Amino acid sequence: MLEKSHKHVTCENCLSRENSLFGSFCGEKVDNLDSQKSCSYFKKNQPxxxxxxxxxxxxxINDGKVKIFARGEEGKEQIIHLAAAGEVVGFRAMFSGEPYKVSAxxxxxxxICFIGKSDFLNLVDSNATLRNGIMKELSKELADRxxxxxxxxxxxxxxxxAFSLVMLQDIYKExxxxxxREDMANFVGTATETLIRLLKDFKEEKxxxxxxxxxxxxxxxxxxxVAGN
Amino acid sequence: MLEKSHKHVTCENCLSRENSLFGSFCGEKVDNLDSQKSCSYFKKNQPxxxxxxxxxxxxxINDGKVKIFARGEEGKEQIIHLAAAGEVVGFRAMFSGEPYKVSAxxxxxxxICFIGKSDFLNLVDSNATLRNGIMKELSKELADRxxxxxxxxxxxxxxxxAFSLVMLQDIYKExxxxxxREDMANFVGTATETLIRLLKDFKEEKxxxxxxxxxxxxxxxxxxxVAGN
DNA sequence: TTAAAAAAATGACATTGATCATGTGATTAC
DNA sequence: GTAATCACATGATCAATGTCATTTTTTTAA
Known part of the structure; x- marks a missing residue:
């Protein structure tokens, strides 16, 4: 497996940046961004x-995958979104002015690189393209939900x-x-046992x-x- | 019942504006908004x-209530949101650049007053407070979903x-x-018959x-x- | 390498809630 | 005012899916 812990990442040659919210940045904006961010390695299952x-x-996210989830009453996770490389997570609560309603x-x-609140908000204030990207992103996500x-x-x-598996393929690519199985069940919104049984069915159906x-x-x-889409 | 069809509404003395996205507007901004909007009367069940x-x-929405809903495969409505006086609806799709994914x-x-796309987008571009209000609104709604x-x-x-009834009380106030029953079922996400039976139970339980x-x-x-909240 | 722990898988069973059929009451149109 | 339509209500039935118990497999750690 890829040894991610020793990667050194600069925004300038970050491949994930291209399709991200910061994809429009160039020249000194990238350098600026690079100086504001701090990059760290996260183990599996680290919040x-x-x-x-x-x-x-x-x-x-420069490399890796993150689940965004809420907890129901009995503490059961419901995965709301799966984020992959290139995605920026955690900015929604910064605009709402409220504590996080979900965990990541x-x-x-x-x-994963981190950009502090004030730096990020300054960027948003001073950069109309970034702002529009964010509004677009928020709106799209609202429609998805x-x-x-x-x-x-x-x-x-x-x-x-069936639908979730197709979505998962889009996230995991090749x-x-x-x-x-538990995470998958929490994404689909079902019991782990039910999920396992249905996976078996799908396996038998090739x-x-x-x-x-x-x-x-x-x-x-x-x-x-099967998904009816 | 209130005869809404003959109301004349100006933004200046629109009570619903106070808590709306346009609540921060004052002076000429209000006059400007007023000149850009057109106000019309909608019958019940009008899209x-x-x-x-x-x-x-x-x-x-100056006065009245609107359901925002998506249609599932067999055409069954799922109500995503109920909007009351003071709420602005339909702006999400304008930022995403895609067709509406929901109906209202x-x-x-x-x-209900209408503001054209370019007028609205100009307002958003030129007014940071409005913009922040919108980002906040989008983020909050994302958390709600x-x-x-x-x-x-x-x-x-x-x-x-049980939870829906409490939410509905907040929308209908006094x-x-x-x-x-069908709309209520489509809000709760169940069959109309099931909803009716449960309403009966709640009635019996006072x-x-x-x-x-x-x-x-x-x-x-x-x-x-009962809702467990 | 092996033991221990965690995850996956399977079975039996209980329950929820959808569906279909039908009846009753309320509203609308002529 | 009456027929026709629509919304509300109730009953019977049954499949989908959750729950609990147990076994098997995989992963982790000593």
Missing amino acids: LFIEGSSPRGVYC TTLEESN ATFITNMAQKSVRERL EMINLS FIATHARRVEILDREGLLR | LFIEGSSPRGVYC TTLEESN ATFITNMAQKSVRERL EMINLS FIATHARRVEILDREGLLR
Whole structure:
């Protein structure tokens, strides 16, 4: 596995920056950003921030994956969003002026840069392109969540799992999906046992294959058909 | 019932404006806003915009209520948000640059003002307070939807209905809740029959009373207890 | 390498809540 | 005023899915 802990990252040659909120930055803006950020290595299952605490800044994922989740009453996690390289997480609560309503934890070892609250807010104030990018991002995510809610309310677990697997493939790209069954269940919104049973069904129906915990998508179209999308 | 069709509304003395996104406006800004808006009367169940169409501007509710909903596969509505006087609806899609992913329809007769896309975007560009208000609003709503998703995934219909009734009371204030059983079911995310049965249970347990279709909350605390919040 | 712990998998069972059928009451249109 | 339509309500049924118990496999740590 990639040894992420020794990577040295500058914003200038950060590949993840290209598609990120900071993708429009160039020249001295990049240098400026680089001087404001601090970069650190996160182990698997290490929290970036937790529900109830106050935001201190934003996290820009250079490499790795992060789950954003809320906790229901009995403490059960509901994963709201999975963030991959290039995504900036944690800025929503900074605008709302309230403590975090969700938590963020790494799903694998990750390199993640941090930008302090005031630096970030100054950037937003002084850069219209960044600002528009953020408004666009917030709006898109709002639309995504409307779909999420509708799926949750109207689709069966089987349909939601099929859809989730396709989404997961988009996040994991060429890699195989590598999530614990519990996390997967918390993403789909079901019990772990139910999730495992349905994965088995999908395996028998040749939609997927499993290699230990890793899941390989064999028939994306088929899954989309099951999902009814 | 109030005869809303003949109201004449100016932004200056619009009570709903106070708590709205435009609450910070004063002096010529208000006059300016007033000259840009057009105000119209909407009948009950009249659409403001529908899923798939492109945003032409934003709608500011002076009086009345609006449901924001998505449609699932078989066309079943899922109500994502209920908007009351003072709320501005329809601006999210304007920032995302995509067609509406949701629809908006009045729930009762309403007075609603319209501000065209370019006028609104100019306002946003030139007014930092408005902009911050919008970012705050978007972020808060994002957090609300995380809770919504978690409730959907982890709570029983009974718990969700209890919680929904409390939310509805906050929207209807001193008035009684006046929603069709179908709309209520589409808000809670259940079948109409199930909703009706549970309302009956709550009636027997003295949490609510019904007057024809109207629902009166008798025991808000009790409902919150049932909801587990 | 092996023991211990954690995660995954399977089975049995109970329960929720959706669906379909039907009836009753309220509102609308002519 | 009456028919027709729509919303509300209730009953019966059953599949989907959650829960609890147990076993097997995988991972971790000594």
